[in-house]
Amino acid sequence: MKAHRIWHGIRTRIAAASPDPDSPPRTVTLPAGWDDTAAAALAALAPGDRPVSLADAAWLWAAPLSPDLQTRALALLSRRRAAPAEAVWRGRANDDPAYILNAAAFLGDDGQFDAIGFAAAAETAMEVLIALSPAARNLAAGFAGLADLLAGLGVDYNTEAARDIGRCLAAVLRGHADAASARSGGTGSLRAVWPAPPARCAVPGLAEAAAQSAGNGAVPRHPMTTAIRAASETEALLGIETAGIAPCFAWVSPGGDLTRAAQSWLGARGMRGERALAIQLSGGNPFPEHDDAAHAAMHDAVAPFAHRMPPKPVPLARPAQPTGRRDLPGRRRGYTHQASVAGHKVLLRTGEYDDGSLGEIVVGLSKEGPAFKGLMEAFATAVSLGLQHGVPLDTFVEAFTLTRFGPAGAVEGDPAVKHATSFLDYAFRHLAANYLGRHDLPEAEIEAADIAADGPPLLPLDLPAEGAARPKRRALRVVGK
Secondary structure, three states: OOOOHHHOOOOEEEEEEOOOOOOOOEEEEEEOOOOHHHHHHHHHHOOOOOOEEHHHHHHHHHOOOOHHHHHHHHHHHHOOOEEEOHHHHOOOOOOOOEEEEEHHHHEOOOOOEOHHHHHHHHHHHHHHHHHHOOOOOEEEEEEEOHHHHHHHHOOOOOOHHHHHHHHHHHHHHHHHHHHHHHHOOOOOOOOOOOOOOOOOOOOOOHHHHHHHHHOOOOOOOOOEEEEOOOOOHHHHHHOOOOOOOOOOOOOEOOOOOEOHHHHHHHHHOOOOHHHHHHHHHOOOOOOOOOOHHHHHHHHHHHHHHOOEOOOOOOOOOOOOOOOOOOOOOOOOEOOEEEEEEOOEEEEEEEEEOOOOOEEEEEEEEOOOOHHHHHHHHHHHHHHHHHHHOOOOHHHHHHHHOOOOOOOOEEEEOOOOOOEEOOHHHHHHHHHHHHHOOOOOOOOOOOOHHHHHOOOOOOOHHHOOOOOOOOOOOOOOOOOOO
């Protein structure tokens, strides 16, 4: 396959990468400066399991575009500024026509944000989606890596200045996405009314670009043009460390190194690593701390400018430090509920204090092997001890919903839960509905590989013998929180 001229002169490297530990590695060719996380993302995005290069995989979706649009779209990808979402890479653009802009990639080495380039990228993204999905009513151009950008600017995420940057970015995106939609022909709906963006912003030129976008008078043809999305392989391919508008909850990578956002924060503050270490050793913290309340405030700031947003984070009240274990009464109330997840029966039993609050759970399984049953019983005991020592049920719900391992699929026998990605996901969705009255949890997205999986979950001791067929499962990758 003949490579587009955009890739000429870009030095490449070859890596062996796999989208998840259970899949065999795939030979991936990508730019030399892109890390192994990007290689694994490309291995997941490109269809099939044969060797793949970034240039070839991108050409599969870029080939139908006009030459000018091809050049603009591939130039954005080569600079890691923007890329289409998963469905486009996999040849199913009509299923989910979406595009993601990497907000941090528009910040230059000189500390200046390229507002003009960001606006142009928004229009390019929409033009690509319109060309690839001409019959689609709803398109979704969005951005991610807001926290990465703020760190590079040296702006604390949990401030009004940061929220103004978020508002302005969303306004620029919305205005230019609507303008591209309006130019695509057809009959537009009435122009939606959205609030005026901030008159001032800490990023030079961004507030002016937002005001111009908001006043362009575009009447989009598509009912939806913008969306802030959950984490995906596309963010990893672009080098984005935090999904959507989420803050940096962790400044250290899983490998024990400072994240790029952490290094950017220190650089923007003129702080060397030695100074940051000295602050840490003195009991301080060189990095700002962020919580769900800060995330929720940013959500409120950006939401008026976007057509679709992920669920709003629910700030959790910080409990008082536990003073000891609160023992359950010897004779206690509760209930036993039986359901099935993808045909696998699960028995959930609860124990309550006299005030009706939850203090104990027991999970019983009938179809799984003894090792997995033992693990689930031990996990339920650990959760029960946590509840009895003052850990709020909300904390467990936030931590373990959407946990993914087989079996996963439709839930039968529980009107409060329709689908679950695992036994843990089911158990905490059930408890959230029945003890917290919560029905706002994100829907469980079940993949074809999950539904097709048969038999109990695969544990390390159950791995097939050398040379035997291994089941393929795709792990859930989380960027940020």
